[in-house]
Amino acid sequence: MGGSSDVPALRRGLAVLRLLASRPGPLSAAAVARELDLPRSTTYHLLAELADAGFATHFPEERRYGLGVAAFELGSAYLRHDPLERLARPLLRKLVDQVSLPAHLGVLHGAEALYLVREQPRQPQTIVSDVGVRLPAHLTASGRAMLARLPDAQVRALFPSARAFVDRTGRGPRNLPALRRLLTGERRRGWAVEDGFVTAGFASVAAPVYDHGERPIAAITVTFRHLCEEPCGQSWPELAAEAMQTADSLTERIGGSRA
Incomplete structure (x- = not known):
């Protein structure tokens, strides 16, 4: 991490996760950008990073994103505590x-x-x-x-x-x-x-x-x-x-x- 300069990116990534968690199904990148008032390029970058880490899942045929397995694992760990x-x-x-x-x-x-x-x-x-x-x-x-x-x-x-x-x-x-x-x-x-x-x-x-x-x-x-x-x-x-x-x-x- 690059220190305090990474904090805004982290907050945006968490905002994306919360948005995905609040919806009954996957969302398009455009919908995420619109809901969070983010630039399209920033939104695609955040979603790609979250997908690489397992916190988001990309459905290419639908051009949508949902929560990933890592998000489920994190939630399960939360409950265990x-x-x-x-x-x-x-x-x-x-x-x-x-x-x-x-x-x-x-x-x-x-x-x-x-x-x-x-x-x-x-x-x-x-x-x-x-x-x-x-x-x-x-x-x-x-x-x-x-x-x-x-x-x-x-x-x-x-x-x-x-x-x-x-x-x-x-x-x-x-x-x-x-x-x-x-x-x-x-x-x-x-x-x-x-x-x-x-x-x-x-x-x-x-x-x-x-x-x-x-x-x-x-x-x-x-x-x-x-x-x-x-x-x-x-x-x-x-x-x-x-x-x-x-x-x-x-x-x-x-x-x-x-x-």
């Missing part, structure tokens, strides 16, 4: 110390919320959302915090019929219109709430974590005891603000951008 969990754990610990309640990190796995990390206060509480547990996303605050930021078509694909709406306690959405009404309110509010949807006597608030493409990649959730015989419509904004601050901090740590 468990970066999301490692970066989230100290933030969750700080959140738990502030609110004295259990907190966890969850991701969407199909139509379920999968819990990856959990931190407990000094006096542990028994909750259902342990590490490795999967729960129906439409019932959990963490699941709906992410669902609220997905396109309508994707939500519809995850919940194609009434059979997809599992019931645990008699509360929660039973069909797609009911789920959409909840998601609309939660998207507007900025966080999701569940009150006895998963386990009677417990409630949760959750806020989404975003990747660099402003897509919901995870959620930070705080769970607490709350017994209410009938749905009481509480949203716990003070507690949600703490979860949102933690989610925003994790978004920043992973290089994400809030929608």
Whole structure:
């Protein structure tokens, strides 16, 4: 490398990779140049270098470029390092110390919320959302915090019929219109709430974590005891603000951008 003079070229190369990764299929060099506002000659040079290194693949018959095997290998290595969990754990610990309640990190796995990390206060509480547990996303605050930021078509694909709406306690959405009404309110509010949807006597608030493409990649959730015989419509904004601050901090740590 030639020092600081190579930095602009590196940034442009990374911009090309991000663009290729953001598209559902290969792109022409002209499309890459147009999207990134680059000279044609520079674009062809960058694509050739990326292809030589295995990070891009050239499809000569289509005159298009896509991601290469090296990009896949890099992504696989990233996952092996468990970066999301490692970066989230100290933030969750700080959140738990502030609110004295259990907190966890969850991701969407199909139509379920999968819990990856959990931190407990000094006096542990028994909750259902342990590490490795999967729960129906439409019932959990963490699941709906992410669902609220997905396109309508994707939500519809995850919940194609009434059979997809599992019931645990008699509360929660039973069909797609009911789920959409909840998601609309939660998207507007900025966080999701569940009150006895998963386990009677417990409630949760959750806020989404975003990747660099402003897509919901995870959620930070705080769970607490709350017994209410009938749905009481509480949203716990003070507690949600703490979860949102933690989610925003994790978004920043992973290089994400809030929608």
